[in-house]
Amino acid sequence: MGKLKTYVITFNGDRQVYNPGEVVSGLVIVDLAEPLQCRGVRVKFQGKAYTHWTESEGSGDNRRTISYSATKYYFNDEVTVWGKQVGDRSGENPTLPAGTHQFPYQLQLPMSGLANSFEGTVGYVRYTIKSNIDRPWKFDHTTKAAFTVTGIQVDLNRIPNAMLAQQDEDEKTVCCLCCASGPITMTASVDRSGYTPGEKIKVNVDVNNVSSRDILEMEVSLVQKVVYTAYRHGSGRAHHRHSKNKVSILNGPGCQPNGTINWRDQYLPIPPIPASGLEGCEFIDIYYVVHCEADVSGTPFDLDVSIPVTIGNIPLQQLYGFDFSNVAYPPIPGGPAPSAPPPPLSDYPPAEAALPPPPSYEAIYSGQTSIKDDDDNDYTRGQLDFAPRYSYYNWDAHKT
Incomplete structure (x- = not known):
């Protein structure tokens, strides 16, 4: 010792x-x-x-x-x-x-x-x-x-179009025995483009499989992408590295040839993750996409759609009816203490007009x-x- x-x-x-x-x-x-x-x-x-x-x-x-x-x-x-x-x-x-x-x-x-x-x-x-x-x-x-x-x-209320729904689509034609079969099409959408950890992303996906191939599985994920920048010693020449992680995943069954997949109101939870951008650091950039993928049998060319979303720290006031940046909460155990003592409990709204949840x-x-x-x-x-x-x-x- x-x-x-x-x-x-x-x-x-x-x-x-x-x-x-x-x-x-x-x-x-x-x-x-x-x-x-x-x-x-x-x-x-x-x-x-x-x-x-x-x-x-x-x-x-x-x-x-x-x-x-x-x-x-x-x-x-x-x-x-x-x-x-x-x-x-x-x-x-x-x-x-x-x-x-x-x-x-x-x-x-x-x-x-x-x-x-x-x-x-x-x-x-x-x-x-x-x-x-x-x-x-x-x-x-x-x-x-x-x-x-x-x-x-990152205040979502300052992000343009954070409340607007987003949609994208993809189409592929898969060849079979040197002959092209019908196309596979995917259309995916999310209910808005701005979220905070703890919320859920509502996802809709439609797949129309007119091909002769099975779709083995459907996956929807929230993907964190990070771009790192570093400089060569002595020359200042910048290089970049990329990383990609699935931070939340939903899986579901596929369909047979000439079948369809229709996901309605599937909710993708957002775990504790850093906000988009990493403001204040010029050489690390974080961004997120909702990625929808259909695994097509017998081919490496899967059908996929990526929809960009912004992860913030302050929720949308329009969505919840509260200005989160100005709400005063009692102290959070284990979290940041307020810079000044909180107001007495009598100053808070009654239970029937409860505050939105304080962030943990x-x-x-x-x-x-x-x-x-x-x-x-x-x-x-x-x-x-x-x-x-x-x-x-x-x-x-x-x-x-």
């Missing part, structure tokens, strides 16, 4: 989500079995957007690996919570006594410009607190924790990912697996 028994970072009130402009505060807890001589205990606050990957160029003996990356810091500050200041080499180094020590920390988040937390395949927007015990001539002890920042909000902040559908980076090593402690949390309106659980 050694001298260091416990080394963790905690958040006051067990907060996990913060808004721009709020104060992030908590404790760095150090529990020592024996006294420890060190220069000091530091805390580093970092908000960072980052993309990185490598590509191979050339061939044979001239083949080489090229690195592409992009970095943006929203903040990158370090403070000393005990001991000597950074760079102070004068005199003897102090000794931290045995026992449990609690060092408070505090970070004022910027009011604007912060992108929403995001963890992707070759990039991220990540907000962390890292502490190190600065030991002369030895490896530092380090511990780390991450938190979610809500970032720039739920962990992303895909689970936790590692937040270890190049500055960490095998001895870094703390919360190294992390899942961002996103606003989620639980309409099903809310009495209206």
Whole structure:
């Protein structure tokens, strides 16, 4: 076990989500079995957007690996919570006594410009607190924790045509034994183009199969597409990487030749996911489509339709009759605390005029990912697996 028994970072009130402009505060807890001589205990606050990957160029003996990356810091500050200041080499180094020590920390988040937390395949927007015990001539002890920042909000009420239904169609003619059979046509629509997590997308799909092939299965999915941009070191030349994930799926039966499929009012749920665009980060872009696919037997050329939709943070006022951006809710356990005390309960509407559901902040559908980076090593402690949390309106659980 050694001298260091416990080394963790905690958040006051067990907060996990913060808004721009709020104060992030908590404790760095150090529990020592024996006294420890060190220069000091530091805390580093970092908000960072980052993309990185490598590509191979050339061939044979001239083949080489090229690195592409992009970095943006929203903040990158370090403070000393005990001991000597950074760079102070004068005199003897102090000794931290045995026992449990609690060092408070505090970070004022910027009011604007912060992108929403995001963890992707070759990039991220990540907000962390890292502490190190600065030991002369030895490896530092380090511990780390991450938190979610809500970032720039996407208000669907400011998105043109967010209330309008969307429709698209596709048609393919499948060949069989060198002879073309009749076409397969698909028409798909969604009830509008703007949604928030917790809502459901109403989907209608019509397939007319005049071919001689079976349609094995129908699938409708909400697909998250991410475009990452990074730059070649030394030249500034931009390259791009793309990722695609199905975040919600509906499956249904197909049909035989000369059959039809008619889906009416199928509801595709939206899990906790980041909003479209990832405003505040110039080299990661997120967008969504509702993808409808008919699996045609005996051919790789399936019938498919993709309809773009916008995922936002603030629901449509026209749809629910509330201005969500101005509604004052009581505090949400585990979510962002309001910047001022909420009004007394007597000031809220009576039960028969209930407020729309307040957003909770739920962990992303895909689970936790590692937040270890190049500055960490095998001895870094703390919360190294992390899942961002996103606003989620639980309409099903809310009495209206």
